[in-house]
Amino acid sequence: xxxxxxxxxxxxxxxxxxxxxxxxxxxxxxxxxxxxxxxxxxxxxxxxxxxxxxxxxxxxxxxxxxxxxxxxxxxxxxxxxxxxxxxxxxxxxxxxxxxxxxxxxxxxxxxxxxxxxxxxxxxxxxxxxxxxxxxxxxxxxxxxxxxxxxxxxxxxxxxx
Amino acid sequence: xxxxxxxxxxxxxxxxxxxxxxxxxxxxxxxxxxxxxxxxxxxxxxxxxxxxxxxxxxxxxxxxxxxxxxxxxxxxxxxxxxxxxxxxxxxxxxxxxxxxxxxxxxxxxxxxxxxxxxxxxxxxxxxxxxxxxxxxxxxxxxxxxxx
Ligand SMILES: [Zn+2]
Numbered sequence: 001x002x003x004x005x006x007x008x009x010x011x012x013x014x015x016x017x018x019x020x021x022x023x024x025x026x027x028x029x030x031x032x033x034x035x036x037x038x039x040x041x042x043x044x045x046x047x048x049x050x051x052x053x054x055x056x057x058x059x060x061x062x063x064x065x066x067x068x069x070x071x072x073x074x075x076x077x078x079x080x081x082x083x084x085x086x087x088x089x090x091x092x093x094x095x096x097x098x099x100x101x102x103x104x105x106x107x108x109x110x111x112x113x114x115x116x117x118x119x120x121x122x123x124x125x126x127x128x129x130x131x132x133x134x135x136x137x138x139x140x141x142x143x144x145x146x147x148x149x150x151x152x153x154x155x156x157x158x159x160x
Numbered sequence: 161x162x163x164x165x166x167x168x169x170x171x172x173x174x175x176x177x178x179x180x181x182x183x184x185x186x187x188x189x190x191x192x193x194x195x196x197x198x199x200x201x202x203x204x205x206x207x208x209x210x211x212x213x214x215x216x217x218x219x220x221x222x223x224x225x226x227x228x229x230x231x232x233x234x235x236x237x238x239x240x241x242x243x244x245x246x247x248x249x250x251x252x253x254x255x256x257x258x259x260x261x262x263x264x265x266x267x268x269x270x271x272x273x274x275x276x277x278x279x280x281x282x283x284x285x286x287x288x289x290x291x292x293x294x295x296x297x298x299x300x301x302x303x304x305x306x307x
Contacts (some may be wrong), residue, residue, distance in 0.1 A: 005187040005293035010177045013244070016169040025165040086174060135165055 023053045023062075028135035030066070036127075037066040038104050046105035050137075070102035071127040073143070074151040076160050077107070080116040095119045099143055100159050107159060113142035122150035182211045185223050191293040195285065196223045197261050207261040208295075227259030229284040229304060234264075237274040246300055252277045256301055270300040 020028060023039075027050045030037055039051035039062040046055065049069050054061050078097035081090070093116050098107035112119055113128070125143035133139045179187055182198060186208050189196045198209025198220035205224060206214070213220055235254035241247055246268040254277075255264035270286070271277050283301035291297035 004184055005179060005191055006184050007176050007178055008187060008294050010175045012173045012175065014171040016171070018167055018169045020165040020167070022164055025163060028165055029163075 021053065023051055025135075026066075027051055031137065031139050032133050032135045034129055034133055034139070036069050036071065036101065038069050038101075039063060039065065040067060047103060048106055049101055049104040049108060067103065069104050072146060073099045073101040073104070073107075073125055073127075074156050075112060075119065075121060075123040075125060075143075076100050076156050077121060078112065078119050080119075097125075097143070098160075099125060100156050105159055108137075110137065110140060111142040113144050118145070120150065122153065122156070124148040124151060180211060182209045182220060182223075185209070187293045187295075187297075189223075190287075190295070190297040191291045193287050193291065193297075195226050195228055195258060195298075197226045197258070197263075198222070199224045204262040205260060206263050207258055207265050224260075226261045229282060230256045230258035230261065230264075230301075232269065232277070232279055232281050232283055233257050234279055235269065235277050237277065246296060250274075251300065254283070254301065256283055267295075267298060268300040269303070271303055276303055 027037065036049060038047040038049040040047050041055035041058055041060060042063050043058040043060045044055060046057070047067055048062060051062055075097045078095055080093050080095055082093045084092060090111070095112040095114060095116050096109060097112045097119065099110050100107040112125060124146045126146045127140045128142055128144055130139050130141040186196055195207065196209065197205040197207035199205050199222040200213040200220055201216065201218050205226060206220065207226055209220060209223060211220060212218065233255045235252045237250070237252050238245065239250050241249065241251065247270055252269040252271055253266065254269045255266055257264040269277065269283055282304040284304050286299050286302050288297055288299045
């Protein structure tokens with residue numbers, strides 16, 4: 001290398017040690033066993049999956065009871081990822097979606113294993129679990145279409 | 161299960177920056193084991209060079225060699241170096257006014273212990289054997305009497 005220097009690397013790196021807190025830790029322990037649950041707000045009755053400490057709407061602590069939720073749900077929104085970035089593990093293009101589990105009142109983001117052109121709002125999907133379970137939502141490999149008719153918009157419009 | 165889980169979370173941006181014409185020449189010289197400064201119209205020598213004279217705003221396009229030794233004008237001791245800092249052992253951040261320069265540049269002084277640091281002391285640059293065109297091609301300055 002002997003030509004003039006015109007560029008240099010200037011990386012910015014932050015390393016955090018993040019505690020999940022007792023509420024999310026209990027949920028992740030269940031995920032490591034292949035189990036999902038939600039917790040309900042005693043005031044507005046909404047069920048949160050993953051559970052939070054308190055209802056973001058009411059501010060009240062969620063009831064400790066672990067409510068079973070289904071492994072099926074509805075795609076409420078999605079995006080098709082076409083842009084490569086460092087550290088990416090998925091093959092492009094892939095679908096990242098907001099998924100409202102049956103029995104839950106807020107969606108959470110996860111992968112949909114389907115042709116991007118076949119993914120749409122209202123698509124019914126089911127969780128497929130990874131062979132290697134652990135305390136991470138990556139224990140769900142992806143959601144796959146169930147083949148059921150699409151959920152009507154009215155069925156999930158309050159949960160976007 | 162009441163244990164609280166923890167996990168590392170790393171946020172990293174792998175920026176690459178363009179140097180511009182003046183800093184590019186400074187880094188090219190560093191890679192070649194030399195130090196240069198920018199000479200302003202008034203004859204002041206700025207190290208590291210800037211694209212514009214900070215006093216007048218005029219473009220600085222003449223680069224001149226400066227010495228690889230100089231004087232510490234101020235310093236602070238780093239007892240516990242953080243990851244990514246120039247040295248893994250305790251060192252001093254110092255402003256070093258190189259011979260032939262009119263401004264001081266920030267870099268590390270590998271003095272071993274703070275009792276060996278003094279404002280006004282002379283230090284000399286130690287270059288890395290493997291250089292790639294970054295400010296860390298200059299590994300650190302060393303106290304001159306010890307080098
Ligand atoms: Zn609520």
